[in-house]
Amino acid sequence: MWDELKRYVRFTTADAQLIAAFGKLAAPEFPRISQEFYDRIREHEGAHAVLTGEEQVARLQRSLVRWMERLCGGIYDENYFEEHSKIGRVHVKIGLAPRYMLSAMALIRIALTQLAKERSSDPDRTKNALNRLLDLELAIMFETYQDAMSARIRNTGRLKSENDGRALARLEHLYANAVELAPVLVLGLDSSGHIRLWNHEAERVTGYARDEILGRSSDALLPEDLRGTEGARLTSIVAGPEASAEGELLTRAGKVRHVVWHAARVPVNAEDEVAMFVMGSDVTDTRAMEERTRRAEKLAAVGTLAAGLAHEIRNPLNGAQLHVAFLERAILKKGSDPQMLEAVNVVNDEIKRLANLVTEFLDFARPRPLTVSPASLVAMFTRTQAMVTSNAENANVKFACDLPSADVAFAADSARLEQVLLNLVGNAIEALEPTGGGHVTLRGRRQPRHVVIEIEDDGPGVPQAAPIYDAFYSTKKGGTGLGLAITHRIVTDHKGTIDVTSKPGRTIFRVTLPLTQTDGDDS
Numbered sequence: 379m380w381d382e383l384k385r386y387v388r389f390t391t392a393d394a395q396l397i398a399a400f401g402k403l404a405a406p407e408f409p410r411i412s413q414e415f416y417d418r419i420r421e422h423e424g425a426h427a428v429l430t431g432e433e434q435v436a437r438l439q440r441s442l443v444r445w446m447e448r449l450c451g452g453i454y455d456e457n458y459f460e461e462h463s464k465i466g467r468v469h470v471k472i473g474l475a476p477r478y479m480l481s482a483m484a485l486i487r488i489a490l491t492q493l494a495k496e497r498s499s500d501p502d503r504t505k506n507a508l509n510r511l512l513d514l515e516l517a518i519m520f521e522t523y524q525d526a527m528s529a530r531i532r533n534t535g536r537l538k539s540e541n542d543g544r545a546l547a548r549l550e551h552l553y554a555n556a557v558e559l560a561p562v563l564v565l566g567l568d569s570s571g572h573i574r575l576w577n578h579e580a581e582r583v584t585g586y587a588r589d590e591i592l593g594r595s596s597d598a599l600l601p602e603d604l605r606g607t608e609g610a611r612l613t614s615i616v617a618g619p620e621a622s623a624e625g626e627l628l629t630r631a632g633k634v635r636h637v638v639w640h641a642a643r644v645p646v647n648a649e650d651e652v653a654m655f656v657m658g659s660d661v662t663d664t665r666a667m668e669e670r671t672r673r674a675e676k677l678a679a680v681g682t683l684a685a686g687l688a689h690e691i692r693n694p695l696n697g698a699q700l701h702v703a704f705l706e707r708a709i710l711k712k713g714s715d716p717q718m719l720e721a722v723n724v725v726n727d728e729i730k731r732l733a734n735l736v737t738e739f740l741d742f743a744r745p746r747p748l749t750v751s752p753a754s755l756v757a758m759f760t761r762t763q764a765m766v767t768s769n770a771e772n773a774n775v776k777f778a779c780d781l782p783s784a785d786v787a788f789a790a791d792s793a794r795l796e797q798v799l800l801n802l803v804g805n806a807i808e809a810l811e812p813t814g815g816g817h818v819t820l821r822g823r824r825q826p827r828h829v830v831i832e833i834e835d836d837g838p839g840v841p842q843a844a845p846i847y848d849a850f851y852s853t854k855k856g857g858t859g860l861g862l863a864i865t866h867r868i869v870t871d872h873k874g875t876i877d878v879t880s881k882p883g884r885t886i887f888r889v890t891l892p893l894t895q896t897d898g899d900d901s
Contacts, residue, residue: 380459383517393507394452400504401450403497404490411489412442414783418485422478423826427585430632432823432832441465446486449511462515466522473585473630476523483519487512534589562659563637566652571596574651583637583660585630596656601628627658636662670875692736695729702726748791748871755786755822755829762799762820766807774815775807786824788893794868795891799831801865802887806835809885813837824893828874831889840880847876 416435420426429435445465448458469479490512491505498504558578566575572595576588584591584599591598627635637658644652706722759779770777803820810816821832840846847866869876874891 380456383514384454387510387513389454389507389510389514393510394454396498396500396504396507397450397511398452400494400498400508401447401452404450404493405447407489407493408443408446409439410783411446411486412439414489415439415442415482415485417782417784417824419478419482420782420823420825426826427631432821434632446490449515450490454511454514459518462518463522466519467526469519470522470526476520479519479523480516483512483516530587530589560657562657565596565656565658567596567654567656568651569653575655580658583629583635584627599627601626601634624661627660635660636665666875670870691732695733695736699726699729699733702729746794748794750789750791753788753790753792753795755788755831756781758792758796758799759820759822761796762803765800766803769804770807770818773807773811775810776815776817777803777807778817778819780819780821782823786822786829786893788829788891790872790891791868795872798865798868798889799833801861802833802889805861806833806837806885806887809837810835827893828890829893831891833887835885836883837885839882839885840878842880846878 416439419429429438445462448461487509490508494504494508495501560577561579563580563583564575564577565573565580568574572593573591574593576586576591580591581587624636624638627637629635637660639656639658641654641656643654702722702725706719706726709719709722759781763777763779766777799820803818806818810818816836819832819834821834823830823832847862866876869889869891872891874889876887876889878885878887880886
């Protein structure tokens with residue numbers, strides 16, 4: 379079939395030689411094309427939904443570079459056909475819609491033909507050869523999508539043939555009247571825990587179409603590390619009493635959702651496959667909002683206390699600092715004991731430290747309104763890098779900025795967000811200093827409706843379940859515990875979120891901000 383396809387588009391040995399020569403000139407540009415390709419994907423919700431995180435994106439970018447290297451390698455035999463067929467099967471597996479595959483191929487075609495125009499010694503013939511080869515690639519991709527659709531159609535036919543007309547009518551009636559319009563996930567499990575019923579809300583939340591999931595074990599919906607224990611519990615619940623529980627649900631894209639499940643047994647009927655209905659409510663977003671609300675209320679209460687305390691302390695501190703300065707001048711004038719002067723200096727330093735703490739109290743307790751204007755991600759990263767480079771070098775820390783291929787413009791208070799970046803990057807550098815150094819990366823990425831900023835370090839990590847955003851909580855010696863509290867408040871004021879994932883050797887603080895700032899818009 380592969381040779382037949384090449385004959386059909388008239389792809390010749392001369393074409394292969396032209397592309398191989400072009401590939402040697404174009405190879406240095408493949409990483410750039412790959413990054414621009416995935417930056418474009420982030421802007422579209424349907425395509426972005428199949429991505430699970432930056433590690434996966436990095437792997438996919440490397441895979442795309444390897445794909446372009448093979449594409450321009452000059453060898454187009456059966457092994458080439460089989461390797462590129464695997465890519466199409468991966469697209470089907472992760473649920474990438476054909477329209478995004480077509481758009482993606484168009485982007486690659488534009489980028490490569492533009493390079494041929496700029497760098498090839500025979501641009502017209504090279505572009506024609508590339509177009510014929512990319513047409514072959516499209517044929518390979520369509521073949522894999524066609525095979526997958528044929529398999530789904532066969533599976534649907536098999537499921538229908540397994541039921542007689544009476545049982546099928548009863549199942550359709552059940553879906554239409556009791557299941558399809560319910561705003562909850564509804565699963566029907568048989569006595570061995572396999573899925574026999576799957577409603578529209580379950581399709582929406584998980585990304586699995588009904589014909590893809592029917593007949594599979596319910597363990598497929600659980601994170602891999604829970605399948606041995608949690609999966610066994612979910613399967614055994616079919617034979618047990620009615621129950622409810624909260625657990626994690628794994629979507630087709632590999633994302634984890636938190637769901638509250640309720641189970642109800644079906645009266646024994648030999649004609650029914652379904653032995654248990656399991657209904658679930660997706661509470662992921664609700665729980666996250668509740669947590670943010672609790673945190674904001676706690677910070678507001680502590681802020682009120684801090685404001686009153688700061689006002690009561692500031693005036694006595696100012697008076698004490700004036701008298702210490704007077705005492706210092708008197709000691710210097712009389713040439714008294716150096717130990718006495720040293721003691722005065724210690725007192726003066728401690729008063730200054732308390733004054734700085736009071737200032738932080740007030741910054742936390744009386745946040746200034748945001749001054750929102752067009753902001754540039756590149757500009758903020760550039761200014762942050764300039765301010766932290768010296769501290770990083772002193773701590774033997776290698777600091778790097780990882781920016782998208784194109785700048786991201788969004789509405790924000792640039793000065794306040796730079797304070798957030800300085801706090802988080804500074805914390806990462808300080809965490810590495812006692813270990814003798816390490817790496818800190820400041821990363822920015824655009825998503826369809828958000829900009830995501832990550833600060834990653836390879837330090838010892840953050841203690842699990844530590845209340846790091848609470849005021850006055852600090853893991854640093856001499857820390858005030860207000861830096862992350864203020865950071866959290868600034869991010870929240872921007873209607874964004876901040877979260878952390880941490881283990882020894884890898885900690886990531888992730889700030890997610892909306893691309894637009896409008897009153898009452900939480901999108």
